[in-house]
Amino acid sequence: NNGVLEGGIRFAPGKLGQAFHFNDESADVKIPASPSLDVGLGDGFTIEMWINPSDVSIQHPLVEFDSSTPGGVEGAFIWVSVNGFGGGPGCLIANLNDASGTPHILSSPAGIVNANVFQHVAVTYDKTTGNTVLYYNGTVVATANLGVFTPKTSTDFLFGHRSSTGESYVG
Numbered sequence: 001n002n003g004v005l006e007g008g009i010r011f012a013p014g015k016l017g018q019a020f021h022f023n024d025e026s027a028d029v030k031i032p033a034s035p036s037l038d039v040g041l042g043d044g045f046t047i048e049m050w051i052n053p054s055d056v057s058i059q060h061p062l063v064e065f066d067s068s069t070p071g072g073v074e075g076a077f078i079w080v081s082v083n084g085f086g087g088g089p090g091c092l093i094a095n096l097n098d099a100s101g102t103p104h105i106l107s108s109p110a111g112i113v114n115a116n117v118f119q120h121v122a123v124t125y126d127k128t129t130g131n132t133v134l135y136y137n138g139t140v141v142a143t144a145n146l147g148v149f150t151p152k153t154s155t156d157f158l159f160g161h162r163s164s165t166g167e168s169y170v171g
Contacts, residue, residue, distance in 0.1 A: 001037050003029040003159070015050040015118040020159065025168045028161035033154060040076065040127075040153035048122035048135075053080055053171040056090040056115045060169040061162045065155045074101075074164070075152035078123055080113045090114065092134055092141065094123040096151040104149065106132050108141040125151065 007026025011018050020029060031037060039045040053060050059082055065075025074097050081093040088110030096104040106123070113119065113136070122135040127148060134142040160169035 001031045001034060001157075003031045006030055007161075009160075015052075015120075019050070019052075022160040022169045022171060025161075025166060027168065029159040031157040033156050037157055038154045040151035043128055044124065044126040045151075045153075046122060046124045047076075047078060048120065050118055050120050051080070051113070051169075051171065052118045053113065053115055053169065055170065056080055056113050057082060059083075059167060060171070061158070061160060061167055062121070062169060063160075064158050064162055065151075065153045066158045066162065067155065067164050074162070075155050077162075078121065080169075081107065092121055092136060094132065094134055096123075096125055096132065096146060096149075098149045099152045099154075101152075102149070104132070104146040104151070106134055106142050106144050106146065108134055108136065112136050112141055127151075 006028050008023050009027040010021040012021035060080040062078045064077035067074045076096045078094045081091045082089045090111045090113040093107040120137050125132045130145045130147045132146045
């Protein structure tokens with residue numbers, strides 16, 4: 001699935017070659033919804049990426065199956081968060097919303113994610129068991145059984161932006 005570069009996105013040296021540099025509120029990469037991208041219909045999935053946020057004292061959407069409308073039901077997402085869900089600044093959070101909008105949340109302790117350094121983050125979800133795991137640099141930082149459900153992954157897939165609120169990743 002090919003992505004569309006939107007807004008002020010640039011390229012910069014990355015951990016493994018060239019990387020996207022999200023430099024303002026309008027920058028994102030949008031992969032249009034398609035049946036091949038609707039991974040929530042399968043037996044499970046993994047979403048992983050290298051990140052280098054410029055600031056972890058504010059919330060950053062990393063990747064998200066987007067609702068595209070204010071008040072719409074967001075799909076599955078991973079963020080660097082600063083509040084709620086037992087976290088704090090530098091908290092990694094995955095919310096695998098289902099099609100009805102019911103949240104299924106897993107978060108790490110605060111202080112996991114650091115500013116201005118490359119780090120690898122991932123979430124895995126096993127739909128046959130409900131087991132969900134958050135990883136930071138290959139180490140498990142949170143695990144829970146979130147139950148068996150179908151995560152909402154039928155919408156556009158965005159890197160670095162939430163359309164409905166305008167929140168963006170910078171880094």
